[in-house]
Amino acid sequence: MPLDALSASGATTTSAGLNKSKASIAENFDTFLSILTTQLKNQNPLEPLDTNQFTQQLVQFTSVEQQLKTNEYLEALILANQSVGQTQATSFIGKxxxxxxxxxxxxxxxxxxxxxxxxxxxxxxxxxxxxxxxxxxxxxxxxxxxxxxxxxxxxxxxxxxxxxxxxxxxxxxxxxxxxxxxxxxxxxxxxxxxxxxxxxxxxxxxxxxxxxxxxxxxxxx
The missing domain is CATH 2.60.40.4070 (Immunoglobulin-like)
Structure with a gap:
């Protein structure tokens, strides 16, 4: 198999795995956001959501968002390292x-x-x-x-x-x-x-x- 085809295959496999994980986290993030928004819309005005509980939910919200960002940075880092490794490997040919x-x-x-x-x-x-x-x-x-x-x-x-x-x-x-x-x-x-x-x-x-x-x-x- 040509080197460029092998390189593309390896990169595609890694990217596909990362994208699948990211999509799963994003789905959970959207579900969490939907539940929180619905809860705020339908809360009893006479008995509003407890401040401490609301703060905890916001912290969870932020944590999920940070996880999404971390996965994006991790994906970029892995792909960059993979590219460097492939370039180094091809330089060995003939040696x-x-x-x-x-x-x-x-x-x-x-x-x-x-x-x-x-x-x-x-x-x-x-x-x-x-x-x-x-x-x-x-x-x-x-x-x-x-x-x-x-x-x-x-x-x-x-x-x-x-x-x-x-x-x-x-x-x-x-x-x-x-x-x-x-x-x-x-x-x-x-x-x-x-x-x-x-x-x-x-x-x-x-x-x-x-x-x-x-x-x-x-x-x-």
Whole structure:
């Protein structure tokens, strides 16, 4: 779907939701005003409306009016922020991003993940799964502490070459005593497009979908 169409779709969805809420409040506001006006017109001249009670109703009246104004300002703020977010997201197209996550795209016989280990892991168990969750490759290896990169050549456990697509990695890192070593994974790739179908822009990196909020770095190719 074209970017302008996706942008319009996202904005329309947000605006429609806000307009629905605003219409509901406005309906309640009109009902309240009608009831108050009718009450004033039909009050007993010999027993007029209690001043304290009338004051309380006016306060309620003002509160509803302020709520309407607040919703209008909120709508304008959300739409403005959404526009800024969409503009920022489209600027990522064609650039290489690194984002938190376990997914990466296998293309040209190579898939790459960045990972960070808090300590050396001489016993690290790596599993790579396809989009259906099936383990296609696994191995035991040794990983060093710090920021590193793991590259998979696409060769599966049975010796065949996996097809291009999105794959996820799981790293179970252990020290010499077999204790778990905390590890975080990141994926790197070129942004091909942006999906504005949800509230937060989603970057299309190969076939993977990456939330813009999970992006840790951006670099020009």
């Amino acid at each position: 290489t991003v690194t984002a938190s996550g376990a997914n990466s795209e296998l293309s040209g016989g190579q898939a790459e993940w960045s990972y960070s280990l808090q300590a050396d892991a001489p016993k690290a168990y790596i599993s790579i799964r396809d989009q259906s969750g099936r383990t296609v490759f696994s191995e035991q290896t040794s990983l060093g502490a710090g920021e590193n990169t793991y590259v998979w050549d696409g060769v599966t456990n049975d010796g065949t070459s996996a097809g291009d697509g999105t794959y996820s990695i799981t790293i179970d890192a252990r020290n010499e005593e077999g204790q778990y070593v905390p590890v975080s994974t990141q994926t790197t790739g070129v942004v091909d497009g942006v999906d504005f179908g949800s509230y937060e822009p989603i970057l299309i990196v190969g076939g993977a979908r990456v939330k813009m909020s999970s992006v840790n770095s951006v670099s020009a190719n």
